[in-house]
Amino acid sequence: MLSDEQFIRYQRQVSLPEWGESGQEQVSKGHVLIIGVGGLGSAAALYLCAAGVGKLVLVDDDKVEISNLQRQVSYREVDLEKPKTEALKTQLHALNAHCQIRTVGHRLSDSQLNLEIALADVVLDCSDNFETRHQINRLCFEAKRPLIFASAIGWQGQFAVFDFSEPVSLSGCYSCLLPEASAGRQVNDSCSDIGVVGPVVGTLGNYQALATLHKLVFDHFVFPTNLFHVFDGKTLVWQRLSMTRDNHCAICGDNARLRSAHNTERISP
Ligand SMILES: [Zn+2]
Numbered sequence: 001m002l003s004d005e006q007f008i009r010y011q012r013q014v015s016l017p018e019w020g021e022s023g024q025e026q027v028s029k030g031h032v033l034i035i036g037v038g039g040l041g042s043a044a045a046l047y048l049c050a051a052g053v054g055k056l057v058l059v060d061d062d063k064v065e066i067s068n069l070q071r072q073v074s075y076r077e078v079d080l081e082k083p084k085t086e087a088l089k090t091q092l093h094a095l096n097a098h099c100q101i102r103t104v105g106h107r108l109s110d111s112q113l114n115l116e117i118a119l120a121d122v123v124l125d126c127s128d129n130f131e132t133r134h135q136i137n138r139l140c141f142e143a144k145r146p147l148i149f150a151s152a153i154g155w156q157g158q159f160a161v162f163d164f165s166e167p168v169s170l171s172g173c174y175s176c177l178l179p180e181a182s183a184g185r186q187v188n189d190s191c192s193d194i195g196v197v198g199p200v201v202g203t204l205g206n207y208q209a210l211a212t213l214h215k216l217v218f219d220h221f222v223f224p225t226n227l228f229h230v231f232d233g234k235t236l237v238w239q240r241l242s243m244t245r246d247n248h249c250a251i252c253g254d255n256a257r258l259r260s261a262h263n264t265e266r267i268s269p
Contacts, residue, residue, distance in 0.1 A: 001025075010052050023217035024052065030216040031055040033120035035113075035136055037084050038062070039198070040150050041126030042074035043205025044212070049092040049099045051213060056092065057116060058085045059104040071198030107132075110139065117143045122212050125149045126205065130178070137174035140164055141251050146221075148211050149174060150204040154194050155233035157204035160243065161211055161225045171226035172245035173252045180250060200233040 002021050006028075007014065014024050030053045034041045037060040045056055064072075064079040064087055072084075079087035085103035092101050108116065117123055117139050125136045125147060133149070140147040140162070147162040162173050207229070214221050230239045247254050 006052070013051065019217055026219070027052050027213065027216045028054045030212075031057070031119060031121050032124065032212055033057045033059070033116050033122070034124045034126055035059045035132065036126035036128060037074075037088050038068065038126065038128060039071040039073075039196075039201030040152065040205040040208065041124065042072055042084070042088050043202045044124055044126065044209040045088060045092060046074055046095065047206060047209035048212060049096045049101075051209075052096065053099060053212075053216065055100040055102070057102045057104065057120065058088055059108060059116070060084045061106045067192070071196060071201045073198070073202070110135065113139055114143065117145050120145060122215050123147050124208050124212065125174075126208065130180075133174055134180045137162070138251050141173050146215055147174075148208045150208050152201040152204045153196055155197055155200060157200050157207075157231040157233070159204055159207050159229040159231070160227070161221055163221060163225045169225075169252065170245055171243040172249060175251040176246040176249045176253075177228065177243065179246075197233050200231065203231060203233075 002010070002014070002024055006024070010024050013019050014021055032048055032053055032055070034045055034056060037045060037058050041058070041060070045058065048056060062084050063081050064075045064084055066080060069075060069077070074091050075084070075087055083105045085105050089101045089103050092099060104116070113135065123136065123140050123145050125133055127133055127136065128151070137147065141164050144164045146165045149162065150157065150159045152158070160174075162171070163169060164173070211221065214223070226243050227240045228243050230241065232239070245252060250256055
């Protein structure tokens with residue numbers, strides 16, 4: 001049951017018939033892992049903290065730089081040279097002291113990230129490079145944790161939900177869209193080279209926060225998760241493209257599953 005203080009604080013969302021007190025209780029029990037706290041992750045974290053999510057884990061090894069402030073609006077000039085995770089923790093604590101925040105100021109190995117993913121109800125990929133995106137995708141698929149992906153560059157943003165918590169995902173995984181095997185041809189988008197519009201990043205980060213609340217309040221995503229969303233910040237048009245699983249995907253394809261089953265058999269006593 002919500003306390004009087006909680007009821008007043010969250011009244012605007014608790015009063016939504018689909019949300020209610022039970023939805024708020026689910027939100028307050030929520031444990032969300034945010035990997036990358038640049039423009040996407042910091043925007044998502046602010047909304048999730050404000051909504052009363054119980055626990056946020058922030059992972060990033062960057063420090064705040066002057067060129068970040070144009071779009072990463074959680075940070076202040078006094079935060080320059082501070083670790084982003086610590087600067088964001090201060091902002092979040094000032095916003096909602098009831099939200100537990102844990103920070104990780106370094107990149108995680110597979111085993112460390114595995115543990116963090118296993119503890120989380122939802123994982124947000126707010127990273128800015130293909131290597132990390134593939135690592136998060138692979139580990140979330142193995143751990144059957146829902147993954148909410150977004151990216152932004154120039155005037156364009158991309159968003160997708162991979163609900164690995166469902167028994168069979170027909171919409172595939174991040175690797176179905178951009179196979180790791182083609183990593184040599186993938187060039188990491190760089191905001192410093194191409195540029196990026198601040199509100200485009202904020203829009204995508206807020207989409208990630210909204211999708212996270214869907215999962216916490218309703219225990220599932222109430223929108224179709226087989227769509228890849230592309231936002232054009234010049235025309236303000238969203239395009240939605242169907243995603244289907246690639247049977248040959250190295251992560252979620254049929255051969256990958258057979259290989260995984262075969263390996264399991266071999267190591268079983
Ligand atoms: Zn796949």
